[in-house]
Amino acid sequence: MTAAFQKLGDELAVAEAWMLVGKEVVVATVVETWGSAPRPVGSHLVIDQDGNFEGSVSGGCVEGSVITDAMDVLKSGEPKMLEFGVADETAWQVGLSCGGKIRVYLERIG
Amino acid sequence: MDPQSLKELNAAKRARKAVILLTEIETGRDRLVLESDTVSGELGEAIAKAFGDGKSRMLEIDGSEYFLNVHIPAPRIVVIGAVHISQALAQIAKTAGYDLEVIDPRTAFATPERFQGVSLHADWPETVLKAHPLDAFTALVAVTHDPKIDDFPIKAALESNCFYVGALGSRKTHAKRLERLAASGVASAELDRICAPIGLDIGASSPQEIAIAIMAEIIGAFRKRSLKMGDSSEVVAS
Numbered sequence: 001m002t003a004a005f006q007k008l009g010d011e012l013a014v015a016e017a018w019m020l021v022g023k024e025v026v027v028a029t030v031v032e033t034w035g036s037a038p039r040p041v042g043s044h045l046v047i048d049q050d051g052n053f054e055g056s057v058s059g060g061c062v063e064g065s066v067i068t069d070a071m072d073v074l075k076s077g078e079p080k081m082l083e084f085g086v087a088d089e090t091a092w093q094v095g096l097s098c099g100g101k102i103r104v105y106l107e108r109i110g
Numbered sequence: 111m112d113p114q115s116l117k118e119l120n121a122a123k124r125a126r127k128a129v130i131l132l133t134e135i136e137t138g139r140d141r142l143v144l145e146s147d148t149v150s151g152e153l154g155e156a157i158a159k160a161f162g163d164g165k166s167r168m169l170e171i172d173g174s175e176y177f178l179n180v181h182i183p184a185p186r187i188v189v190i191g192a193v194h195i196s197q198a199l200a201q202i203a204k205t206a207g208y209d210l211e212v213i214d215p216r217t218a219f220a221t222p223e224r225f226q227g228v229s230l231h232a233d234w235p236e237t238v239l240k241a242h243p244l245d246a247f248t249a250l251v252a253v254t255h256d257p258k259i260d261d262f263p264i265k266a267a268l269e270s271n272c273f274y275v276g277a278l279g280s281r282k283t284h285a286k287r288l289e290r291l292a293a294s295g296v297a298s299a300e301l302d303r304i305c306a307p308i309g310l311d312i313g314a315s316s317p318q319e320i321a322i323a324i325m326a327e328i329i330g331a332f333r334k335r336s337l338k339m340g341d342s343s344e345v346v347a348s
Binding site: 012013015016019027029031032040041042078079081103105107108109110 | 111113116117119120133135136137138165166167168177179180
């Protein structure tokens with residue numbers, strides 16, 4: 001979807017709802033893409049302390065890894081930048097099969 | 111992410127307002143920027159550009175990285191008149207990715223059979239717009255030719271700062287319309303915002319061609335929205 005006004009999912013509404021019931025939440029955001037990345041810049045994946053998640057930052061290729069890192073961010077409270085792509089040495093374990101490259105920013109709410 | 115920023119961001123999205131969440135990467139500190147906010151310097155320029163093209167992006171200023179997440183409401187089209195042109199426009203708008211709804215109190219025109227899969231209100235614009243107000247991310251297309259039906263929503267669209275206001279009718283019809291609207295208190299600068307004759311001048315003749323000309327004009331108005339906003343603020347300042 002290339003339209004700049006893509007209809008926004010309601011991941012952030014989910015994040016707010018989780019926050020309001022006292023859950024700890026991490027927001028992951030695609031902040032940069034190169035090549036044929038599956039999800040546009042600005043896309044969100046939100047994760048709670050139990051590993052429940054909503055939304056996506058890729059077509060399912062790297063979500064598992066993002067969720068693992070989200071748990072660290074949840075504990076430390078420090079934001080973290082992740083990078084995925086074929087250039088990465090871990091490409092054969094966790095990477096984008098489409099050949100693109102993405103940067104994903106993780107931050108805890110509050 | 112600041113819990114307050116998250117709440118304000120979600121509230122702005124629900125209210126169909128354009129906003130940017132600005133995050134400093136290193137610290138994770140963020141703030142919500144409204145389109146009406148004035149931000150100076152390099153950051154301000156980048157923010158204005160992002161509101162214009164709607165694209166989220168990374169930014170580096172004085173060695174610090176920032177992320178601008180742009181939230182622009184989906185543009186929608188409100189059509190006054192369930193006529194032949196509107197039937198074609200409903201199809202074309204769908205292709206272009208714009209939401210569309212049709213309002214016409216004439217129940218002979220506003221039938222579900224003629225507008226399958228289209229959001230249709232067989233009621234007066236006065237009534238429908240009270241429940242679903244127009245806004246800056248809405249285009250108004252008035253195509254009934256009937257002052258009793260068209261005039262109210264045109265005036266409402268100008269007041270709501272709709273990014274596009276188009277009205278069907280010959281130059282003669284439009285001249286009379288302008289007289290009526292002026293008499294009802296609409297300023298002449300506002301009247302100039304009405305696109306009439308409606309649609310890009312491509313010599314459109316059939317209802318389908320006219321619908322394409324209207325759609326093209328709406329796309330132009332939406333994509334050049336920020337430029338026009340810049341112009342109008344200059345006018346105010348001078």
